[in-house]
Amino acid sequence: MDTVIIKKDELEAVFYKKLVKHGLGPEQAGSIASVFALNAADGILTHSVYRFERQVEQLDSGLAKPGTMPLKVAGFGGLERYDALFGLGITSAIFSMKRACELASENGIGAVALRNANHWMRAGYYALMASEKGYVGVCWTNTMANLCAWQSKEPVIGNNPVAMAMPSEKGCAMLVDSAMSQFSVGKTMQYAMESRLLPVPGGWDEKGELTCDAQAIVNTRRFLPAGYWKGSGFSMILDAMASFLSDGNTTSQIKGVNPLVETGLSQVFIAIDPRTIGSDGAQGIIDSIAKSVEPDCRIPGGQLYQKREKALKEGIEFSRKTWNDILAL
């Protein structure tokens, strides 16, 4: 693949310019550009450079509404419900996790349920937002039907990504950011684009056989739930909880097989403030878990800040075609 290496600051400046050109005010454009650029620096290209064009298309089509902030529709103690009113997904998710953190500081634990949201791009961004301020952060979203339920022949449930993060100082993260599919749609498309085989089966091919062939899965749209019936079950209950608590759509009510029109999502943001019960800093616990496993074992999010630092120094490598497409927007 023909690639470019772009510095994070340059990426952010281009994102900003394009977002303003397509209708965002300077403050919101700055915020969205900064999230897209940080996601790229963290290596989550699928939810950054490879999705930016779609974000702009959503703006152009009027599906994502510039300047719109979530509206509170109900609340009691540490629990609040908002309507995102089809504002930009990143904006309403940042708002909601901030609010969950405020609720946690006031109540020990806080939760915001959000309906009518747009795609928030990278789930982990919002859990990290909380964790970098000293909170335990948890969030999830439902999605359009993009995953086979266990024993289903069609994509009828969402892959409903979940993110969970431990309070961290920079350099010490524990972050899980995971769709309920074995591979996210974005990751599978990236493998297909790079003509690589998935390391383990990620879905079914035309013949109904489990396969590692990413392109075959992109073609059938028959993605495998992580852990077979387990990911399928978690997907359903995460969908049920998000739509119930937000009084919003379930996956089956979200229209379209075209991701461009994936809108009206239901999301949940939970924060816990451990300082309210006298705990601060989870470094010791994260270290002890890291020490208890063999050195080769992957600690989720363990290399996040090292990778970010490297990307900030050296720039971010991705497809030249994508970069040209972004510049042309």
Next chain:
Amino acid sequence: MDTVIIKKDELEAVFYKKLVKHGLGPEQAGSIASVFALNAADGILTHSVYRFERQVEQLDSGLAKPGTMPLKVAGFGGLERYDALFGLGITSAIFSMKRACELASENGIGAVALRNANHWMRAGYYALMASEKGYVGVCWTNTMANLCAWQSKEPVIGNNPVAMAMPSEKGCAMLVDSAMSQFSVGKTMQYAMESRLLPVPGGWDEKGELTCDAQAIVNTRRFLPAGYWKGSGFSMILDAMASFLSDGNTTSQIKGVNPLVETGLSQVFIAIDPRTIGSDGAQGIIDSIAKSVEPDCRIPGGQLYQKREKALKEGIEFSRKTWNDILAL
């Protein structure tokens, strides 16, 4: 396998008698017997008849302390921390979920973190407890190291079961009760005992190959995380959160490879009271999800109450040897 069919009431009466004989007061014995019997009626034999002997052994050995209730050690708003003081796992878990529900009614959302707990048997029992009273219920526990981390050759992380339940009236449940392993230890032992192959690989054999041979996995103790690196990552962060919030042990601090001495666990119980924000009854949402998938697809917990009713009428079938062992305790 030579089996017996025992009525739930008879089972409960025998459990009660044995628990009193081994040192429990009448009230606590009644409560524990009722949980063991209901778990059996719900088909969770691995965490009922097949574990009852171990519960008695824990009492006899002094590892689980009769009459001991959790002690509050910190609290703020909707968040509280307790020390279970090595009381019986079922007793401290019931206490904690009840308390989380009270906190949810007062604060919208409530959480109890519990340390020094004993095995609670079936995670789903406590989530259902909350859901049957109209709450969204979520709970998880860490365990001794009984699961390979991704890329690990040894069991170094816990399978850390999680349960999540939607508010339900009887007959309308959505319940996920799932270890982070592809199969729970109990389920794998049941397959091994019945000389059946697992439907998908559940761990590694002596040669380091993924296998469906349950006995081979019981021998190597190399259980596979559900979704490979995904279950591994979730296991680690659930362990980190439970031990951090409870100020209790991580999996690596829980001693022993003998499940009898699996004690000093860390657990989290979260309840959300949807009535505080004007929502009641999730029947419509559960139905809409069930309708959106093909009829053969498994809705987690979907058949729970039908199965329970059948078991209450017809009795519970399990190994005659186990029944004789229980009668001999």
